[in-house]
Amino acid sequence: MTSSSTDRFDDPSYLSDLPGGWSVGTPDEADAAELAALLRRHEKHGRGWAGSGEDDVLVEVSATGSMVRENIVLRDGDGVIRGWASAHDRAAGRMLLIVIVDHRLDDSLADRVAEVLFEWADEAATRVGSERGLDVQQIDSGAFADDDRQHRWLSRAGYTQVRRWWQMSRPVTPEEADLDPEPDAGVVIRPVKREGGGMPDEDDLRTVHDILETSFADHFNSHEETFDEFVFRLREDPGHRWDHWWIAELVDEGKEPEPAGTLVGAVREGEDGQPDGSYVEYLGVLQSARGRGVAKALLGTIIADAASRGRDRVGLEVDADSPTGADALYESMGWKTSYVTQSWHRDVPVAD
Numbered sequence: 470m471t472s473s474s475t476d477r478f479d480d481p482s483y484l485s486d487l488p489g490g491w492s493v494g495t496p497d498e499a500d501a502a503e504l505a506a507l508l509r510r511h512e513k514h515g516r517g518w519a520g521s522g523e524d525d526v527l528v529e530v531s532a533t534g535s536m537v538r539e540n541i542v543l544r545d546g547d548g549v550i551r552g553w554a555s556a557h558d559r560a561a562g563r564m565l566l567i568v569i570v571d572h573r574l575d576d577s578l579a580d581r582v583a584e585v586l587f588e589w590a591d592e593a594a595t596r597v598g599s600e601r602g603l604d605v606q607q608i609d610s611g612a613f614a615d616d617d618r619q620h621r622w623l624s625r626a627g628y629t630q631v632r633r634w635w636q637m638s639r640p641v642t643p644e645e646a647d648l649d650p651e652p653d654a655g656v657v658i659r660p661v662k663r664e665g666g667g668m669p670d671e672d673d674l675r676t677v678h679d680i681l682e683t684s685f686a687d688h689f690n691s692h693e694e695t696f697d698e699f700v701f702r703l704r705e706d707p708g709h710r711w712d713h714w715w716i717a718e719l720v721d722e723g724k725e726p727e728p729a730g731t732l733v734g735a736v737r738e739g740e741d742g743q744p745d746g747s748y749v750e751y752l753g754v755l756q757s758a759r760g761r762g763v764a765k766a767l768l769g770t771i772i773a774d775a776a777s778r779g780r781d782r783v784g785l786e787v788d789a790d791s792p793t794g795a796d797a798l799y800e801s802m803g804w805k806t807s808y809v810t811q812s813w814h815r816d817v818p819v820a821d
């Protein structure tokens with residue numbers, strides 16, 4: 470997403486339906502605290518509790534991500550941010566969209582703010598799709614399952630609710646630091662190799678990327694992501710840690726070790742800003758290795774790792790509408806659903 474959208478903010482149509490004195494612009498790092506407060510109010514309303522902090526906002530608005538992200542904020546006459554939208558060129562054909570409107574606004578004004586932000590999102594999708602040479606650009610936005618206000622705006626803007634996701638959590642006890650994942654015979658779990666400076670071995674990173682691209686190829690809304698896009702995106706995550714990446718290998722007798730699966734983990738912070746939980750960003754197992762206990766062994770590895778670090782939980786997300794039955798494995802290992810989110814999609818034609 471290389472083109473700037475700031476020059477488009479001169480268009481008065483953005484503000485025509487809003488009160489006098491309102492302004493539109495691009496946020497930056499100096500707005501992180503205000504945007505984090507806006508986001509936390511949104512989370513509190515949608516699921517009952519807030520979990521995001523300034524680091525999460527900085528991923529969206531920092532200059533380092535400007536090549537793949539665009540942002541817009543709407544400020545009232547006093548300069549207070551009342552609406553925020555962030556568009557992320559996630560992968561070929563897929564643009565992620567965040568739309569947040571201040572819950573302190575009355576419904577009528579909130580509706581108008583949302584309409585402006587979704588109108589901007591269509592323009593951003595057109596630019597993203599044009600730069601990638603696409604005929605149609607998908608916008609992928611999300612909502613909490615109980616957030617009727619957000620559902621109303623998405624529906625009005627032409628989005629369709631296409632999927633539900635269970636956000637699951639499992640408690641971790643100190644005793645589980647000694648947990649033996651006990652993979653089946655011929656399966657070995659190892660961390661991604663690290664070089665002298667602490668950076669991961671590039672061959673191992675490419676192995677992780679290849680496993681995920683292959684194992685997720687037939688999953689819902691899978692879009693091919695280049696290796697550089699994959700590594701750049703995960704490094705931006707404030708919870709990213711290289712020592713939370715693992716590879717599963719098949720080591721059958723008389724054969725060279727073969728990659729079988731991978732788990733990419735991250736850190737989740739508590740209210741005090743300190744790590745108190747681990748999170749499964751990705752878990753992928755190659756078709757040829759399924760049925761050998763690879764997924765269970767990888768999950769056991771991150772549980773033991775979290776316990777050894779003094780953390781109290783491991784979280785993950787699972788496709789609630791998937792026919793694979795992956796949720797049965799998670800539930801058998803102690804995961805329970807904490808809340809539910811939704812994916813909403815809109816296809817935007819890209820003009821020549």
